[in-house]
Amino acid sequence: MKRLFRKGERVRSKRDGKVMEVLKYIKGKIVEVKWFDLSAKEVRTNQIKEDKLSKAA
Numbered sequence: 001m002k003r004l005f006r007k008g009e010r011v012r013s014k015r016d017g018k019v020m021e022v023l024k025y026i027k028g029k030i031v032e033v034k035w036f037d038l039s040a041k042e043v044r045t046n047q048i049k050e051d052k053l054s055k056a057a
Contacts (some may be wrong), residue, residue: 003050005031011052013048019056020048 001035005011005022010032020033029050037044 005050005053005055011053014052014054019055030032042056 003025007022009022009056010019011022012033018035020035023032023034023045026028026047031040031050031053032045032047033053034045036042046056
């Protein structure tokens with residue numbers, strides 16, 4: 001399995017356009033990411049499939 005992203009890399013969600021940071025790969029093509037939620041003013045983490053992300057500019 002070739003991984004598209006490295007740990008610490010900035011990625012953009014294709015669904016809503018949020019810029020996130022890659023924390024780690026779980027299993028298969030699932031990536032754990034974190035981002036800053038402006039409305040709640042806290043850091044959130046989530047698990048997203050690799051094909052729903054693209055590299056951030």
